[in-house]
Amino acid sequence: MIEIENLNVWFGEGPDRVDAVKNVSISVGEGESFGLVGESGSGKSTILRAAMGLAPTWSGRISIGGIDARSGDRRQFLKTVQMVFQDPYASLHPRYVIGEAIAEPMRINKIPDSEARTDRLLEAIGLTPAHRFRYPHELSGGQRQRVAVARALSLDPKVLLLDEPTSALDVSIQAEILNLLNRLKKELGLTFMIVSHDLAVVSYMCERLAVMAHGEIVEVMDRETLRSGEAKEQYTRDLIAASV
Amino acid sequence: MTGKLVEIDDLRVAFRQEDGSYAEAVRGVGFTLGREKLGIVGESGSGKSLTGRSLMGILPKTARVSARTLRFDGNDVLSAPAETMRKLRGSRIGMILQDPKYSLNPVMRVGRQIVESIRAGDPKIGKTDAEKIAIDMLEAVQIRDPERVFRAYPHEVSGGMGQRVMIAMMLVREPDLLIADEPTSALDVTVQARVLDILDELVTRRNMGLIFISHDLGLVSRFCDRVIVMYAGQVVEEIAAKDLENATHPYTQGLLNCMPRINGSLEPLPVLDRDPAWLAETGGAK
Ligand SMILES: Nc1ncnc2c1ncn2[C@@H]1O[C@H](COP(=O)(O)OP(=O)(O)OP(=O)(O)O)[C@@H](O)[C@H]1O
Ligand SMILES: Nc1ncnc2c1ncn2[C@@H]1O[C@H](COP(=O)(O)OP(=O)(O)OP(=O)(O)O)[C@@H](O)[C@H]1O
Ligand SMILES: [Mg+2]
Numbered sequence: 001m002i003e004i005e006n007l008n009v010w011f012g013e014g015p016d017r018v019d020a021v022k023n024v025s026i027s028v029g030e031g032e033s034f035g036l037v038g039e040s041g042s043g044k045s046t047i048l049r050a051a052m053g054l055a056p057t058w059s060g061r062i063s064i065g066g067i068d069a070r071s072g073d074r075r076q077f078l079k080t081v082q083m084v085f086q087d088p089y090a091s092l093h094p095r096y097v098i099g100e101a102i103a104e105p106m107r108i109n110k111i112p113d114s115e116a117r118t119d120r121l122l123e124a125i126g127l128t129p130a131h132r133f134r135y136p137h138e139l140s141g142g143q144r145q146r147v148a149v150a151r152a153l154s155l156d157p158k159v160l161l162l163d164e165p166t167s168a169l170d171v172s173i174q175a176e177i178l179n180l181l182n183r184l185k186k187e188l189g190l191t192f193m194i195v196s197h198d199l200a201v202v203s204y205m206c207e208r209l210a211v212m213a214h215g216e217i218v219e220v221m222d223r224e225t226l227r228s229g230e231a232k233e234q235y236t237r238d239l240i241a242a243s244v
Numbered sequence: 245m246t247g248k249l250v251e252i253d254d255l256r257v258a259f260r261q262e263d264g265s266y267a268e269a270v271r272g273v274g275f276t277l278g279r280e281k282l283g284i285v286g287e288s289g290s291g292k293s294l295t296g297r298s299l300m301g302i303l304p305k306t307a308r309v310s311a312r313t314l315r316f317d318g319n320d321v322l323s324a325p326a327e328t329m330r331k332l333r334g335s336r337i338g339m340i341l342q343d344p345k346y347s348l349n350p351v352m353r354v355g356r357q358i359v360e361s362i363r364a365g366d367p368k369i370g371k372t373d374a375e376k377i378a379i380d381m382l383e384a385v386q387i388r389d390p391e392r393v394f395r396a397y398p399h400e401v402s403g404g405m406g407q408r409v410m411i412a413m414m415l416v417r418e419p420d421l422l423i424a425d426e427p428t429s430a431l432d433v434t435v436q437a438r439v440l441d442i443l444d445e446l447v448t449r450r451n452m453g454l455i456f457i458s459h460d461l462g463l464v465s466r467f468c469d470r471v472i473v474m475y476a477g478q479v480v481e482e483i484a485a486k487d488l489e490n491a492t493h494p495y496t497q498g499l500l501n502c503m504p505r506i507n508g509s510l511e512p513l514p515v516l517d518r519d520p521a522w523l524a525e526t527g528g529a530k
């Protein structure tokens with residue numbers, strides 16, 4: 001469902017050139033959840049943004065649901081895949097109340113009943129229809145993050161790219177959002193790519209994961225390996241040891 | 245003995261609603277803080293950030309705020325002249341905001357923002373010295389290439405790097421009070437540990453008071469001295485950090501159950517059954 005081959009992403013030139021992603025290949029099957037973990041600044045968000053076709057300079061091949069990120073039909077591509085950004089402000093227009101933010105992609109794509117669906121999505125993320133009239137800055141941090149999740153879900157995408165989707169949530173709301181995502185995955189066969197610094201969340205959500213450092217994948221493992229603590233790389237073992 | 249660094253009693257923050265009535269988002273919060281590490285945990289939307297912002301005097305203009313007491317080191321935050329509060333924010337009180345990249349100036353290089361922060365705290369420090377302090381602090385918060393980040397704009401750094409830039413910017417001033425709102429939520433455990441060491445050092449060495457807002461219960465119970473738990477705008481429980489596991493309020497107890505664990509079950513996570521009775525005004529339960 002997600003095919004990333006030999007992806008390189010870089011920014012700038014000269015002394016400040018950053019090779020943010022180096023020769024990364026990831027393949028995620030339909031209905032699978034794939035985790036990305038690793039050091040801050042190691043290139044996790046950049047991979048997700050590149051997969052959405054949002055990296056300015058890159059090489060390699062990316063295709064999602066069989067649609068090529070470079071040459072495929074953009075509209076079709078965006079119906080297939082949606083992203084929840086690490087910084088929820090980035091995906092929420094400051095002058096749109098959140099009801100509009102959630103309903104707008106549905107209206108553009110002529111999905112019927114956008115109002116009712118917006119209310120249902122708000123409820124699913126633990127807010128109420130009254131929140132429809134709030135501006136992003138009138139919400140708490142975790143409420144904003146949940147709205148970003150609802151907006152991404154509004155178009156019924158087949159693939160969701162989630163960048164730290166619960167980092168601003170207390171564990172009770174986190175549990176509700178994770179359960180919601182897993183239920184949708186089961187019911188609709190969604191495919192997830194999830195970035196998280198919380199190994200417990202990754203272990204709970206993902207069948208497989210990649211560990212990143214300095215723009216490269218240092219290790220790919222399955223959930224059982226993560227759980228057994230028998231990772232190959234020292235960096236991964238340290239990460240696990242510090243998390244339990 | 246001049247009393248506590250922070251004294252809050254019956255703090256209330258309300259916003260106007262569609263129908264013109266006011267709804268309270270913070271409902272009678274009270275606590276005191278000495279030179280210690282106080283954790284604030286609680287449900288998303290329970291009023292943690294608004295409480296921090298009240299103390300800084302940076303609530304949104306639309307907020308209606310009142311308190312019996314809201315004092316920082318003897319200064320009455322609600323009645324102090326705007327200029328006094330501005331000076332305090334520039335030097336003695338620092339707040340690490342929850343959305344760090346949103347709070348940084350998007351069109352100014354990261355380094356310059358830190359340098360300005362240093363010189364706002366102490367105008368006697370020269371430009372070259374301030375630049376060195378800034379780069380050292382970026383290095384201290386585990387940024388791998390501090391010189392590049394110094395020259396970068398906020399949108400050119402990662403989420404966790406932006407968070408650490410914000411931390412660096414507040415720490416260079418060595419404030420007397422630091423309100424850290426989810427300061428490490430984007431950091432992996434190893435980097436997080438180093439950042440916490442720095443905060444801890446400021447509390448012990450510089451006698452700073454720290455208000456540490458976080459949803460990471462394990463972290464708060466290891467790192468802080470005391471914890472208050474908020475729910476729907478109120479403090480529902482106050483407890484020694486190391487006793488957090490034995491919390492008695494059903495909300496706090498329920499929270500501990502909802503946490504996924506590396507080796508935990510893959511069944512749907514337990515969720516909270518929120519009892520409407522938890523909403524009743526308690527007048528600051530302990
Ligand atoms: N627009 C940009 N211009 C220049 N450099 C960039 C840009 N975006 C990202 N980078 C750099 O690319 C590297 C990888 O960033 P990325 O955001 O992918 O990290 P990350 O793994 O998501 O980290 P975190 O866990 O902190 O969010 C960082 O060094 C960052 O400074
Ligand atoms: N400017 C505003 N206008 C109206 N309501 C607001 C405004 N700012 C915050 N609120 C509401 O006040 C309540 C408390 O917000 P606050 O940001 O303090 O929550 P929080 O405890 O920090 O939550 P989180 O953990 O999600 O960051 C929330 O329900 C929020 O929607
Ligand atoms: Mg990131």
Ligand SMILES: [Mg+2]
Binds near residue numbers: 140142292342
């Ligand atoms: Mg908050």
